[in-house]
Amino acid sequence: xxxxxxxxxxxxNEAVVEGAIAAGIRFFAGYPITPASEILEGFALRMPQVGGxxxxxxxxxxALSAVIGASIGGAKAITATSGPGMxxxxxxxxxxxxxxxxxxxxxxxxxxxxxxxxxxxxxxxxYAKWGTPGGNEIIALAPSxxxxxxxxxxxxxxxxxxxxxxxxxxxxxxxxxxxEVIDVVDYEQIEKVDRPKPTCPxxxxxxxxxxxxGVPAMADVGxxxxxxxxxxxxxxxxxxxxxxxxRRFLIHRLHHKILDHLDEIxxxxxxxxxxxxxxxxAYGICARSAKAAVKAxxxxxxxxxxxxxxxxxxxxxxxxSKLAQQVDRIVVAEMNCGQLVLEVERASKGEAxxxxxxQDDGILMTPEKILATIEEDLNG
Amino acid sequence: MGKLTPLSEILERQYxxxxxxxxxxxxxxxxxxxxxxxxxxxxxxxxxxQDNVFIILGVQCSGTQAAALGYSMLNGLHGRPLGYATGLKxxxxxxxxxxxxxxxxxxxxxxxxxxxxARRNIDITTIICNNFIYARTGGQFSPTxxxxxHATSAPYGVIDRPFxxxxxxxxxxxxxxxxxxxxxxxxxxxxxxxxxxHRGYSVVEVLxxxxxxxxxxxxxxxxxxxxxxxxxxxxxNAIGIDKARKMSNKELxxxxxxGVFVDRKAPEYTEEYWNTVKRLQEVK
Numbered sequence: 001x002x003x004x005x006x007x008x009x010x011x012x013n014e015a016v017v018e019g020a021i022a023a024g025i026r027f028f029a030g031y032p033i034t035p036a037s038e039i040l041e042g043f044a045l046r047m048p049q050v051g052g053x054x055x056x057x058x059x060x061x062x063a064l065s066a067v068i069g070a071s072i073g074g075a076k077a078i079t080a081t082s083g084p085g086m087x088x089x090x091x092x093x094x095x096x097x098x099x100x101x102x103x104x105x106x107x108x109x110x111x112x113x114x115x116x117x118x119x120x121x122x123x124x125x126x127y128a129k130w131g132t133p134g135g136n137e138i139i140a141l142a143p144s145x146x147x148x149x150x151x152x153x154x155x156x157x158x159x160x161x162x163x164x165x166x167x168x169x170x171x172x173x174x175x176x177x178x179x180e181v182i183d184v185v186d187y188e189q190i191e192k193v194d195r196p197k198p199t200c201p202x203x204x205x206x207x208x209x210x211x212x213x214g215v216p217a218m219a220d221v222g223x224x225x226x227x228x229x230x231x232x233x234x235x236x237x238x239x240x241x242x243x244x245x246x247r248r249f250l251i252h253r254l255h256h257k258i259l260d261h262l263d264e265i266x267x268x269x270x271x272x273x274x275x276x277x278x279x280x281x282a283y284g285i286c287a288r289s290a291k292a293a294v295k296a297x298x299x300x301x302x303x304x305x306x307x308x309x310x311x312x313x314x315x316x317x318x319x320x321s322k323l324a325q326q327v328d329r330i331v332v333a334e335m336n337c338g339q340l341v342l343e344v345e346r347a348s349k350g351e352a353x354x355x356x357x358x359q360d361d362g363i364l365m366t367p368e369k370i371l372a373t374i375e376e377d378l379n380g
Numbered sequence: 381m382g383k384l385t386p387l388s389e390i391l392e393r394q395y396x397x398x399x400x401x402x403x404x405x406x407x408x409x410x411x412x413x414x415x416x417x418x419x420x421x422x423x424x425x426x427x428x429x430q431d432n433v434f435i436i437l438g439v440q441c442s443g444t445q446a447a448a449l450g451y452s453m454l455n456g457l458h459g460r461p462l463g464y465a466t467g468l469k470x471x472x473x474x475x476x477x478x479x480x481x482x483x484x485x486x487x488x489x490x491x492x493x494x495x496x497x498a499r500r501n502i503d504i505t506t507i508i509c510n511n512f513i514y515a516r517t518g519g520q521f522s523p524t525x526x527x528x529x530h531a532t533s534a535p536y537g538v539i540d541r542p543f544x545x546x547x548x549x550x551x552x553x554x555x556x557x558x559x560x561x562x563x564x565x566x567x568x569x570x571x572x573x574x575x576x577x578h579r580g581y582s583v584v585e586v587l588x589x590x591x592x593x594x595x596x597x598x599x600x601x602x603x604x605x606x607x608x609x610x611x612x613x614x615x616x617n618a619i620g621i622d623k624a625r626k627m628s629n630k631e632l633x634x635x636x637x638x639g640v641f642v643d644r645k646a647p648e649y650t651e652e653y654w655n656t657v658k659r660l661q662e663v664k
Binding site for chain 1 (some may be wrong): 431434442457462467471474492639656
């Protein structure tokens with residue numbers, strides 16, 4: 001994989017590993033779980049080869065803890081899991097938000113609550129956003145191809161560094177295990193973003209003193225800079241027990257460092273939407289079925305387009321509002337009992353009729369099912 | 381026993397870059413401050429660059445005073461310090477990584493991480509301030525609270541059997557295990573110094589009195605309810621490990637062995653890992 005661009009056959013989970021290495025990830029900690037284990041195994045093989053660190057931890061709690069520790073140590077760090085492991089990582093996602101530790105969490109989704117089953121699902125779409133107490137902003141990206149597993153892992157790493165925020169990559173059991181041939185460029189040519197570094201002298205450094213971008217500089221440890229990283233609400237110096245004004249300032253900054261930079265974060269793919277009367281809203285693996293359904297509907301003369309959010313969180317509210325003004329109906333197709341459909345309803349503000357087609361049994365959504373819903377809408 | 385540097389000198393050096401840090405957040409009679417001074421003195425005595433020291437705190441009462449020290453510091457979630465420490469130490473083996481945890485933090489909610497850090501023998505030092513109680517939350521029983529003691533969550537007495545933190549650490553594979561007390565403040569500096577210098581996972585359990593949450597509910601257990609009474613109890617009941625080893629179980633009843641229990645060599649995790657990486661790159 002040196003020097004030249006080349007084609008390789010990769011599984012979605014393997015593409016995550018390679019994308020991560022290309023993005024400069026040099027630390028992985030994880031715990032085995034189906035259907036994400038190939039990512040753990042991939043890093044076990046690859047990290048020593050690229051001079052990075054790999055460790056299999058005792059559970060998912062400590063896996064994300066270790067990732068956070070390594071990130072504080074200057075590593076670009078990542079972990080991978082599935083729903084049951086996500087629930088164990090929940091507390092440390094909150095810590096990473098408030099301590100502003102860059103890290104990436106890959107959730108290869110499986111179906112159902114509890115231990116569920118190991119088959120495909122998009123059941124964690126809301127969990128990715130709301131799965132930790134406090135309700136602050138995170139970023140979540142949803143790849144829908146093996147190529148995107150690679151590219152969006154790079155993007156996830158870069159966004160996490162840029163904004164010092166945990167970024168979740170929402171893959172799924174099907175995509176994780178699916179194989180496709182992808183073009184891969186020399187890793188040296190891939191754009192890498194590094195966390196902001198302090199420019200002030202050590203004695204002037206305050207751990208959480210952000211400039212107008214809202215993202216504070218992150219000092220290297222093992223230097224004269226002193227970091228005070230705290231999971232409690234804190235003042236600019238990282239000291240616990242701030243005044244109500246300081247608390248508000250912190251909470252608002254954590255929101256606004258993300259919401260003020262949507263142009264850098266939001267990614268949406270729109271296909272055949274220009275003249276469409278109906279739009280299918282679908283993301284991740286399900287968007288592939290949606291694309292096939294849109295093509296089939298077009299062949300029947302139905303004016304349908306595909307709206308595919310690549311960034312799920314923050315939700316592309318403005319783009320969906322615009323879409324709702326443009327089309328009569330939005331068909332939301334997702335592999336759960338109805339999650340982002342709620343966001344679509346909110347964003348469309350009644351401008352378009354929103355209908356839902358779901359799949360909640362671990363079976364991949366078929367184009368036929370989506371097509372049937374498109375046609376149902378036509379008649380209804 | 382090493383010479384003690386005046387604490388003011390040590391703190392002055394540490395405070396230069398930490399605005400807002402405050403010492404003395406404990407209740408009157410708390411043992412935590414003694415643990416904090418011992419840690420600061422031990423680090424100072426070793427003369428490792430302060431830049432290379434990284435302290436990780438859990439959520440607990442008696443060790444929280446360590447937050448006032450001037451090193452780079454991560455305050456972690458309850459029970460998780462060893463997870464952060466493991467990631468940091470593995471990626472940056474040159475750093476001196478120390479976790480300061482309470483008994484609940486280390487061997488209850490963080491118990492899994494504790495035994496696995498010991499199993500790996502990763503070069504981290506864990507100082508456990510054992511006050512036998514969840515003090516910060518108001519006096520609920522912890523995994524080290526003696527059976528029969530009273531706690532706000534055990535109004536009729538604790539039924540649970542307590543952990544012996546040192547035996548747990550040893551059995552799990554820690555290569556340095558020691559116990560000190562807040563009464564034996566000067567010896568504690570020596571113990572912590574040895575623990576930090578030890579190559580591998582080192583555990584120092586420090587019995588640190590909590591008059592507020594433990595003493596008030598259990599005046600009959602540690603010689604009374606006040607900080608001074610509890611420290612006197614430690615003075616009167618602690619027995620050096622060398623002496624304790626020569627005593628029968630009957631003679632040891634009610635006594636607390638202190639000192640260095642385990643100090644052995646074993647492959648250290650980060651060294652083994654990076655050697656593997658080096659070996660791979662030589663093959664290339």
